[in-house]
Amino acid sequence: MSPIYLDNNATTAIHPDVAQTMLECHLRGLVNPESQHLLGRESRRSLEAAREQLGSLLGLHQADIHADHLFFTSGGTEANNLAVQGYRRAAGKKNRLIISGIEHPSVSAAAAWVAAQGTDVKTVNTLINGQIDCNHLETLINDKTFLVAAMLANNETGVIQPISDIVNICRSREIPVHVDAVQAVGKMPVHFQNLGATSMTISAHKIHGPCGVGALITKHESAPLPILHGGFQQSAVRPGTESVVLAVGFAKAVELYLKTPEDHRQKLLGMRSQFEDSLLKALSCAEIIGRDAPRLPHTSNIAFRGLDRQVVLMALDVAGICCSTGSACASGSSEPSPTLVAMGLDEKTINAALRFSLGIFNSEDEIKAAITQICAIISML
Numbered sequence: 001m002s003p004i005y006l007d008n009n010a011t012t013a014i015h016p017d018v019a020q021t022m023l024e025c026h027l028r029g030l031v032n033p034e035s036q037h038l039l040g041r042e043s044r045r046s047l048e049a050a051r052e053q054l055g056s057l058l059g060l061h062q063a064d065i066h067a068d069h070l071f072f073t074s075g076g077t078e079a080n081n082l083a084v085q086g087y088r089r090a091a092g093k094k095n096r097l098i099i100s101g102i103e104h105p106s107v108s109a110a111a112a113w114v115a116a117q118g119t120d121v122k123t124v125n126t127l128i129n130g131q132i133d134c135n136h137l138e139t140l141i142n143d144k145t146f147l148v149a150a151m152l153a154n155n156e157t158g159v160i161q162p163i164s165d166i167v168n169i170c171r172s173r174e175i176p177v178h179v180d181a182v183q184a185v186g187k188m189p190v191h192f193q194n195l196g197a198t199s200m201t202i203s204a205h206k207i208h209g210p211c212g213v214g215a216l217i218t219k220h221e222s223a224p225l226p227i228l229h230g231g232f233q234q235s236a237v238r239p240g241t242e243s244v245v246l247a248v249g250f251a252k253a254v255e256l257y258l259k260t261p262e263d264h265r266q267k268l269l270g271m272r273s274q275f276e277d278s279l280l281k282a283l284s285c286a287e288i289i290g291r292d293a294p295r296l297p298h299t300s301n302i303a304f305r306g307l308d309r310q311v312v313l314m315a316l317d318v319a320g321i322c323c324s325t326g327s328a329c330a331s332g333s334s335e336p337s338p339t340l341v342a343m344g345l346d347e348k349t350i351n352a353a354l355r356f357s358l359g360i361f362n363s364e365d366e367i368k369a370a371i372t373q374i375c376a377i378i379s380m381l
């Protein structure tokens, strides 16, 4: 039996139509979109068309000279770093950065880096349901705050965050909000203008696009200062030759996903309900983390109480089920998930928790087979 891939929050298989579009773009020839000759100008047109398409699919203001920016980056990690470090550079005397306690390492480690340079970084508490504690956020804001960073949906629990409340809290104090929407795009409506955030990170490989491309979207007047130094590409905010092929693949992936968003959502929700309901019914030790909060339709974080997540992960791997624990470190063991720690869960639950993330290429038969395998393995262990 071929492996059953339930690790779509780590990365997703490229959609064949995305691969085909990229191949066609490759075959048109590699041309630097900065080149001034005819071929360079054609390449630039493809790049700008991809940028515009992404902008229109994700609700950017594009109409006039106040258009929002979309800076292509090498992925979500770079986009989050550009936001955290780039806004820090632009902040002048303002020195406080506030991040949620459940941010992806590309935000939390970037925050640790700027903290080491003297930035006053504060972390917002997380409620037991997995959502950011907005009351605590209010107590951390001061007149030196230059940015609040909060993700739209968590990569480990799938819990959707109260971004509109956070934006409202910050708007009255004129504090910019950066939103990491990497896991949310394609799984829930994401419309940059409606979100009300100052900046937003997206990444292609989580939605069946190519790995190695993402973007930082910002309001017109809120471009960060660069963290890379080089040429004048992308207004010198993100210098470096843009990859037309990756940009075109990214736009195609978002277009495909958003053609029938409700169909995707219903398919994912249906499979996840079947998955969770069956495991809860069959296994008294199973507990779904974040179940009381609104969640993305495809993520399921399950603690198998009394078991060690590494042991379960390995047994499932041998049986051909691909899922994940917290972030793996070099030794092959794994750190406790920072998100679950921030939620205040007890150590036993954290040590027993595994993340299953479904995708549109999973079939119901695969989900049924995974349920059977998981029940057998957990009962055996």
Ligand SMILES: Cc1ncc(COP(=O)(O)O)c(C=O)c1O
Binding pocket: 009, 010, 074, 075, 076, 077, 078, 080, 104, 106, 151, 153, 154, 155, 180, 182, 183, 203, 204, 205, 213, 214
């Ligand atoms: C919420 C979130 N933000 C950022 C990233 C980083 O994105 P990338 O892999 O494109 O660097 C990830 C990747 O797992 C993520 O889940």
